[in-house]
Amino acid sequence: MVASNVSLPVATIDKLAFGGSGVCRIDDKVCFVPYSCPGDTVSLQVVSEKKSYSSADIVQVLTPSPFRTTPPCPRFGVCGGCNWQHVHYDVQLEQKRQIFADTLWRGARVAVELISALLPAPQQYGYRSRVQFKTTVRQGKFQIGFYRQGSHAVIDLIDGCPLTVPTINAVLARCRSLLSIFSDAQAITQVSVDVGEQEVVVVIQYAGSHHRQLSSFLREHAQDFFPCTGIYLQTGERKSPAKVWGSERISYSLPSHTTDGEPLLLSYEPGSFSQINRSQNSVMLSVIRRLGGFLPTEKLLDLYCGNGNFTIPLAAEVASVIGIEGSEASIRSARFNCDANNVKNTEFICRDVQSGLRQLVADGRMFDTILLDPPRAGAADCIRSIAALNPDKIVYVSCNPGTLGRDCALLSDSGYRVIESVPLDMFPQTYHLESVTLLYQTVKG
DSSP states (O other): OEEOOSSSOEEEOOEEOTTSOEEEEETTEEEEETTOOTTOEEEEEEEEEOSSEEEEEEEEEEEOOTTBOOOSOTTBTTBTTOSOTTBOHHHHHHHHHHHHHHHHHHHHOOOGGGBOOOBOOSOSSSOBSEEEEEEEEETTEEEEEEEBTTSSOEEEOTTOOTTBOHHHHHHHHHHHHHHTTSTTGGGEEEEEEEEOSSOEEEEEEEOSSOHHHHHHHHHHTGGGGTTOOEEEEEETTOSSOEEEEEOSOEEEEEOOSSTTSOOEEEEEOTTSOOOSOHHHHHHHHHHHHHHHOOOTTOEEEEETOTTTTTHHHHHTTSSEEEEEESOHHHHHHHHHHHHHTTOOSEEEEESOHHHHHHHHHHTTOOOSEEEEOOOTTOSGGGHHHHHHTOOSEEEEEESOHHHHHHHHHHHHHTTEEEEEEEEEOSSTTSSOOEEEEEEEESSOO
8 A cells, every 4th residue: 555755655564574574565566664564654765676676764654553562672673683573473473474374385385274373482582592793893892782784883782682581691791891801802703602501601703813812811701701601712714613611512401202201401512503492492393293293113314403403302202313414513412412311223424414315315225204404595405315215204394484485396396295384483573483394205206
């Protein structure tokens, strides 16, 4: 719905789009409007014109949507850390599900009836247990936060970030005051914080030449970094950060497959990948268990297995599991986690997933179910090998609806069809979401 004015178009926002912007139409062309809300009537300044769409900034919210809410963060709209604090959470969920359903229909013709209700996060704020903060020195002041929207200028989060667990904000304040007095603070480019069940670990990325001086500084001030339990230093081309002092692993729990079973305690090395939302990680595992319907006789293959986040909890439900992962640090953690939880029926292969799959095909290996959790780029280069392994079921965990849709189409060409797809809100206040999709083989190869 648009009322036109040559210099200042007025439009009503229809919906939200993947990427975070609201969507309206100006002169019959789609227009993306950051920080708008469905139902807003806004006056706009067009800032970019493309052949098929335009982008515009809000000049004034003429009639605010009833779905608008007040963002708790004073830097929302400037900081690029999140997009939707101004949108009521119920509407965020509705919009995410619609974006997800539309994307799967466009990419793989997955009917909306196969998309389950989006599973909400139990915490809308205070859920992030791991964060990478950018740093800079501006006018002699050490600043730490996220990049400004659309730039590499750092927004200093003096009051912390409402999306993170409170411990991270406490560490953020300590790092700001302590690192500011290091003589080469301008060469510190990033500070990452991971919070585990008992651990709080900081990884400092440093691009300067005074490595020893910084390590000595961090050791001398170890007590001042409380509640931090460990500090690591990432320099140069090193694959893994070097320990300065403290905790060697970051731990978290996942539920057993039985209601009365003891939780599993898993861990990962500082600098390695782990899910940022612990409670939703457990929910995602429960969805995988339900969709997978694993049997004690099954052989399971877990691709992009990381530290065994799914491999190890699922091992008790199947005959055997093989996990493939390219990160040496993650494979070390997966093997450590197996030993720590007395899991005996797993095998881990440290290898690029594509080449690992080709080897399994060449060896004539067969699997009942393949579970994969690829990065945002998806797994298009692996689809042919996955199909060649001839699994009855595929359980696909995705953080990118676009590449999931593409890969589901490729799997359809290889004889697999989507049975159900379950989106989860792993990242409230942002447009990002996670999903678990079950595919069955239609004709046994």
